[in-house]
Amino acid sequence: DTAVSQTPKYLVTQMGNDKSIKCEQNLGHDTMYWYKQDSKKFLKIMFSYNNKELIINETVPNRFSPKSPDKAHLNLHINSLELGDSAVYFCASSRNFGSAGNTIYFGEGSWLTVV
Protein backbone atom coordinates (compact mmCIF):
# COMPACT_ATOMS: atom_id res chain seq x y z
CA ASP A 1 0.00 0.00 0.00
CA THR A 2 2.27 2.70 -1.38
CA ALA A 3 1.54 6.12 0.08
CA VAL A 4 2.62 8.22 -2.91
CA SER A 5 2.70 6.34 -6.18
CA GLN A 6 3.71 7.63 -9.57
CA THR A 7 3.76 6.11 -13.03
CA PRO A 8 5.62 5.38 -15.13
CA LYS A 9 8.84 4.68 -13.23
CA TYR A 10 10.92 4.78 -16.40
CA LEU A 11 10.21 6.70 -19.57
CA VAL A 12 12.42 6.97 -22.63
CA THR A 13 11.09 9.18 -25.40
CA GLN A 14 12.22 11.21 -28.36
CA MET A 15 12.67 14.97 -28.52
CA GLY A 16 9.51 16.78 -29.47
CA ASN A 17 7.14 14.21 -28.01
CA ASP A 18 4.49 14.92 -25.38
CA LYS A 19 4.37 12.76 -22.26
CA SER A 20 2.55 12.59 -18.95
CA ILE A 21 3.50 11.36 -15.50
CA LYS A 22 0.72 10.44 -13.11
CA CYS A 23 0.74 10.66 -9.33
CA GLU A 24 -1.64 9.52 -6.65
CA GLN A 25 -1.46 9.69 -2.86
CA ASN A 26 -3.57 7.69 -0.42
CA LEU A 27 -2.51 9.60 2.71
CA GLY A 28 -5.47 11.94 2.74
CA HIS A 29 -3.13 14.91 2.30
CA ASP A 30 -4.29 18.23 0.93
CA THR A 31 -1.05 19.38 -0.69
CA MET A 32 0.86 17.76 -3.54
CA TYR A 33 4.10 18.70 -5.25
CA TRP A 34 6.26 18.02 -8.26
CA TYR A 35 10.03 18.14 -7.79
CA LYS A 36 12.74 17.75 -10.41
CA GLN A 37 16.05 16.12 -9.50
CA ASP A 38 18.90 16.70 -11.91
CA SER A 39 22.07 14.68 -12.43
CA LYS A 40 23.74 16.49 -9.51
CA LYS A 41 20.93 15.31 -7.22
CA PHE A 42 19.59 18.82 -6.62
CA LEU A 43 15.90 18.79 -5.67
CA LYS A 44 14.04 21.68 -7.25
CA ILE A 45 10.39 22.37 -6.65
CA MET A 46 8.33 22.87 -9.77
CA PHE A 47 4.70 23.06 -8.67
CA SER A 48 2.54 22.68 -5.62
CA TYR A 49 -1.20 22.25 -5.36
CA ASN A 50 -3.31 22.61 -2.25
CA ASN A 51 -6.73 21.05 -2.52
CA LYS A 52 -6.61 21.20 -6.32
CA GLU A 53 -5.50 24.83 -6.34
CA LEU A 54 -2.10 25.87 -7.69
CA ILE A 55 -0.08 27.55 -4.91
CA ILE A 56 3.52 27.28 -6.11
CA ASN A 57 4.56 27.73 -9.69
CA GLU A 58 8.30 28.12 -9.92
CA THR A 59 10.07 29.32 -13.03
CA VAL A 60 9.26 26.35 -15.19
CA PRO A 61 8.80 26.42 -18.98
CA ASN A 62 5.21 26.61 -20.18
CA ARG A 63 5.74 23.20 -21.74
CA PHE A 64 5.19 21.78 -18.26
CA SER A 65 1.58 21.77 -17.16
CA PRO A 66 0.33 20.22 -13.93
CA LYS A 67 -3.22 19.05 -13.52
CA SER A 68 -4.99 18.12 -10.31
CA PRO A 69 -8.37 16.48 -10.92
CA ASP A 70 -8.83 16.00 -7.18
CA LYS A 71 -6.68 16.43 -4.10
CA ALA A 72 -5.40 12.85 -4.26
CA HIS A 73 -4.01 13.20 -7.78
CA LEU A 74 -1.50 15.49 -9.41
CA ASN A 75 -0.37 14.75 -12.94
CA LEU A 76 2.42 16.36 -14.90
CA HIS A 77 2.16 16.83 -18.64
CA ILE A 78 5.18 17.84 -20.67
CA ASN A 79 4.89 19.11 -24.23
CA SER A 80 7.62 19.20 -26.87
CA LEU A 81 10.18 17.37 -24.79
CA GLU A 82 13.77 18.61 -24.93
CA LEU A 83 17.05 16.89 -24.07
CA GLY A 84 17.38 19.10 -20.97
CA ASP A 85 14.15 17.70 -19.58
CA SER A 86 15.93 14.43 -18.84
CA ALA A 87 15.82 14.06 -15.06
CA VAL A 88 14.05 12.27 -12.26
CA TYR A 89 10.66 13.74 -11.40
CA PHE A 90 9.33 13.21 -7.90
CA CYS A 91 5.78 13.60 -6.81
CA ALA A 92 5.24 14.35 -3.13
CA SER A 93 2.47 15.21 -0.72
CA SER A 94 2.04 16.81 2.69
CA ARG A 95 -0.86 17.17 5.08
CA ASN A 96 -1.60 20.87 4.83
CA PHE A 97 0.85 23.60 4.10
CA GLY A 98 0.85 26.04 6.91
CA SER A 99 0.31 23.39 9.57
CA ALA A 100 2.73 22.19 12.20
CA GLY A 101 5.11 19.38 11.31
CA ASN A 102 4.15 19.55 7.69
CA THR A 103 6.33 16.70 6.47
CA ILE A 104 6.69 15.93 2.79
CA TYR A 105 6.38 12.32 1.63
CA PHE A 106 7.92 11.46 -1.71
CA GLY A 107 7.03 8.95 -4.37
CA GLU A 108 9.63 6.62 -5.87
CA GLY A 109 10.36 8.88 -8.81
CA SER A 110 9.91 8.79 -12.58
CA TRP A 111 13.13 8.54 -14.59
CA LEU A 112 12.64 10.51 -17.79
CA THR A 113 15.20 10.19 -20.59
CA VAL A 114 14.80 12.27 -23.72
CA VAL A 115 16.78 11.06 -26.73
Next chain:
Amino acid sequence: GENVEQHPSTLSVQEGDSAVIKCTYSDSASNYFPWYKQELGKGPQLIIDIRSNVGEKKDQRIAVTLNKTAKHFSLHITETQPEDSAVYFCAASRDTGNQFYFGTGTSLTVIP
Protein backbone atom coordinates in the same frame (compact mmCIF):
# COMPACT_ATOMS: atom_id res chain seq x y z
CA GLY B 1 13.51 33.55 0.49
CA GLU B 2 15.20 30.76 2.40
CA ASN B 3 18.65 29.49 1.40
CA VAL B 4 19.85 26.14 2.74
CA GLU B 5 23.48 25.16 2.37
CA GLN B 6 24.70 21.64 3.06
CA HIS B 7 28.21 20.27 3.63
CA PRO B 8 30.02 18.15 2.73
CA SER B 9 28.79 17.11 -0.69
CA THR B 10 30.49 13.72 -0.35
CA LEU B 11 31.56 11.83 2.75
CA SER B 12 33.30 8.48 3.13
CA VAL B 13 33.63 6.79 6.49
CA GLN B 14 34.75 3.40 7.72
CA GLU B 15 32.07 1.10 9.01
CA GLY B 16 31.55 1.73 12.71
CA ASP B 17 32.72 5.33 12.58
CA SER B 18 30.46 8.35 12.96
CA ALA B 19 29.27 10.63 10.16
CA VAL B 20 28.23 14.25 10.51
CA ILE B 21 26.43 16.33 7.90
CA LYS B 22 25.90 20.04 8.45
CA CYS B 23 23.36 22.51 7.10
CA THR B 24 22.86 26.22 7.50
CA TYR B 25 19.76 28.24 6.75
CA SER B 26 19.12 31.92 6.25
CA ASP B 27 15.49 32.56 7.21
CA SER B 28 15.12 32.98 10.97
CA ALA B 29 11.39 32.24 10.58
CA SER B 30 12.12 28.65 9.54
CA ASN B 31 11.06 26.36 12.36
CA TYR B 32 10.89 22.83 10.98
CA PHE B 33 13.95 20.89 9.80
CA PRO B 34 13.53 17.39 8.36
CA TRP B 35 16.27 15.10 7.10
CA TYR B 36 15.77 12.73 4.21
CA LYS B 37 17.67 9.66 3.07
CA GLN B 38 17.63 8.76 -0.61
CA GLU B 39 18.81 5.30 -1.56
CA LEU B 40 19.82 4.49 -5.11
CA GLY B 41 16.82 4.36 -7.42
CA LYS B 42 14.35 5.47 -4.76
CA GLY B 43 12.64 8.59 -3.53
CA PRO B 44 13.82 10.57 -0.48
CA GLN B 45 12.53 9.11 2.78
CA LEU B 46 12.14 11.05 6.02
CA ILE B 47 14.51 9.71 8.68
CA ILE B 48 14.33 12.32 11.41
CA ASP B 49 13.09 15.84 11.96
CA ILE B 50 13.41 18.59 14.53
CA ARG B 51 11.40 21.65 15.41
CA SER B 52 12.87 24.95 16.47
CA ASN B 53 11.74 24.62 20.09
CA VAL B 54 14.02 21.59 20.51
CA GLY B 55 17.82 21.59 20.52
CA GLU B 56 18.44 17.90 19.93
CA LYS B 57 16.55 14.79 18.95
CA LYS B 58 17.72 11.17 18.83
CA ASP B 59 16.40 8.04 17.20
CA GLN B 60 18.65 5.03 17.79
CA ARG B 61 21.85 5.66 15.81
CA ILE B 62 20.80 8.97 14.31
CA ALA B 63 20.50 12.34 15.97
CA VAL B 64 19.89 15.88 14.86
CA THR B 65 21.03 19.03 16.60
CA LEU B 66 19.79 22.55 16.01
CA ASN B 67 21.41 25.87 16.87
CA LYS B 68 18.80 28.55 16.23
CA THR B 69 21.12 31.42 17.04
CA ALA B 70 23.72 30.33 14.53
CA LYS B 71 21.04 29.04 12.13
CA HIS B 72 22.60 25.67 11.61
CA PHE B 73 21.55 22.09 12.16
CA SER B 74 23.40 18.82 11.84
CA LEU B 75 22.73 15.13 11.29
CA HIS B 76 24.83 12.68 13.29
CA ILE B 77 24.98 8.98 12.44
CA THR B 78 26.87 6.79 14.90
CA GLU B 79 28.17 3.25 14.39
CA THR B 80 27.69 3.57 10.65
CA GLN B 81 26.78 0.50 8.63
CA PRO B 82 27.02 -0.16 4.87
CA GLU B 83 23.25 0.23 4.57
CA ASP B 84 23.63 3.84 5.70
CA SER B 85 25.24 4.55 2.33
CA ALA B 86 22.88 6.93 0.51
CA VAL B 87 22.35 10.58 -0.34
CA TYR B 88 21.12 12.65 2.60
CA PHE B 89 19.19 15.90 2.27
CA CYS B 90 18.43 18.49 4.87
CA ALA B 91 15.49 20.84 4.50
CA ALA B 92 13.96 23.87 6.17
CA SER B 93 10.43 25.15 6.22
CA ARG B 94 8.09 27.16 8.38
CA ASP B 95 4.60 26.35 9.57
CA THR B 96 3.14 29.40 7.91
CA GLY B 97 5.06 28.87 4.70
CA ASN B 98 4.18 26.85 1.69
CA GLN B 99 7.31 25.09 0.64
CA PHE B 100 10.37 23.22 1.75
CA TYR B 101 13.87 24.39 0.93
CA PHE B 102 16.29 21.53 0.40
CA GLY B 103 20.03 21.40 0.79
CA THR B 104 22.17 20.18 -2.10
CA GLY B 105 22.62 16.69 -0.70
CA THR B 106 25.47 14.68 0.81
CA SER B 107 26.52 11.40 -0.72
CA LEU B 108 27.57 9.17 2.18
CA THR B 109 29.59 6.03 1.55
CA VAL B 110 30.24 3.62 4.40
CA ILE B 111 33.23 1.44 3.64
CA PRO B 112 32.97 -2.10 5.06
